[in-house]
Amino acid sequence: MRVIDLITSSEKTAFSFELLPPLKGTGIERLYGDIDKLKEFDPKYINITTHRSEYVYQELGDGLYKRQRLRRRPGTVAVAAAIQQRYGITVVPHMLCSGFTREDTEYVLLDLQFLGITDVLVLRGDKARHESAFVPEPGGNAHAIELEEQINDFNRGIFVDGSPIRAPHTPFSYGVACYPEKHEESPNAEQDLLWLKRKVETGADYAVTQLFYDNNRYFSFVKRAREAGITVPIIPGIKPFSKLSQLTMVPKTFKVDLPDELAREALKCKTDEEARALGTEWCIHQCRELMAGGVPSLHFYTVGAVDVVRDVVKAIF
Numbered sequence: 001m002r003v004i005d006l007i008t009s010s011e012k013t014a015f016s017f018e019l020l021p022p023l024k025g026t027g028i029e030r031l032y033g034d035i036d037k038l039k040e041f042d043p044k045y046i047n048i049t050t051h052r053s054e055y056v057y058q059e060l061g062d063g064l065y066k067r068q069r070l071r072r073r074p075g076t077v078a079v080a081a082a083i084q085q086r087y088g089i090t091v092v093p094h095m096l097c098s099g100f101t102r103e104d105t106e107y108v109l110l111d112l113q114f115l116g117i118t119d120v121l122v123l124r125g126d127k128a129r130h131e132s133a134f135v136p137e138p139g140g141n142a143h144a145i146e147l148e149e150q151i152n153d154f155n156r157g158i159f160v161d162g163s164p165i166r167a168p169h170t171p172f173s174y175g176v177a178c179y180p181e182k183h184e185e186s187p188n189a190e191q192d193l194l195w196l197k198r199k200v201e202t203g204a205d206y207a208v209t210q211l212f213y214d215n216n217r218y219f220s221f222v223k224r225a226r227e228a229g230i231t232v233p234i235i236p237g238i239k240p241f242s243k244l245s246q247l248t249m250v251p252k253t254f255k256v257d258l259p260d261e262l263a264r265e266a267l268k269c270k271t272d273e274e275a276r277a278l279g280t281e282w283c284i285h286q287c288r289e290l291m292a293g294g295v296p297s298l299h300f301y302t303v304g305a306v307d308v309v310r311d312v313v314k315a316i317f
């Protein structure tokens with residue numbers, strides 16, 4: 001069943017979880033352990049992130065450096081397939097423009113097709129650490145919309161070189177990202193919304209939000225999106241704080257504001273335990289309010305916070 005059908009056919013608020021593939025050189029058992037903690041909540045689907053490669057420079061001496069491409073978390077497609085097979089849950093691997101040529105992307109689509117995975121989340125991806133602005137891979141897609149168009153062509157049976165795909169296949173369905181507090185590179189919220197509208201018109205079935213802590217931002221974003229003619233489900237992306245450092249680091253990294261009440265309480269936290277208790281309490285409050293506001297589903301970012309996410313979902317399940 002496609003993600004859009006799973007969400008719209010669910011009688012209760014649907015839950016989904018985002019997981020990261022293991023660090024290169026580590027095993028998948030820990031990931032299974034995380035899913036085991038969450039599966040009792042009947043996740044409708046599980047997202048697996050994709051991580052672009054970065055360039056690292058190894059000093060060789062005499063002022064010489066060797067440039068190496070390093071992907072710290074490879075294996076998205078394999079991890080998605082393993083989860084689908086082991087748990088029978090719909091999986092949604094993330095697909096990126098960054099770090100991928102159009103040909104690389106095509107190979108990912110072919111692998112997914114062979115594995116029977118037909119839902120993906122279409123993203124541009126972040127800039128490389130050494131770049132001040134996003135630079136697409138030579139021969140790669142520059143925006144999520146271009147990646148959507150490539151998938152649409154694939155669905156229509158056309159490879160990137162224009163040749164036909166002969167084998168019949170189930171078309172890919174996909175969602176896209178959106179930003180209640182605006183994407184950091186957008187000159188203003190209106191422009192950002194216009195590009196979201198284009199992403200939906202290009203074929204996205206739904207949009208998942210960047211994490212946020214102020215529900216008013218989400219509700220007013222959805223209102224503006226509806227006024228702009230965007231009718232697809234807008235799924236709130238939720239991440240509870242699980243330790244002290246996150247109270248400052250997460251808002252800074254993801255360019256989101258804390259509402260006054262949460263900011264005041266955050267200032268009082270002095271230990272990881274206090275931060276975790278506040279994170280859990282705030283997240284439960286946030287989820288209850290979103291559910292009362294009629295959200296189609298809740299999508300949890302679990303990185304570094306699986307146990308907190310479990311406590312939250314247990315309280316609202």
Ligand code: FAD
Nearest residue numbers: 049050094123124125126143144177183186192195208210
């Ligand atoms: P786009 O939609 O391409 O937008 C990027 C910027 O360009 C925005 O400012 C937008 O307004 C503007 N824009 C859009 N289209 C155009 C156009 N055609 N012409 C000009 N401007 C345009 N990152 C990862 O690396 N891996 C992941 O697995 C991952 N998962 C994520 C999951 C979710 C739910 C979310 C919300 C984000 C995720 N990200 C991930 C982060 C995401 O890749 C970054 O936020 C990235 O900077 C933007 O991606 P996008 O798909 O929104 O880009």
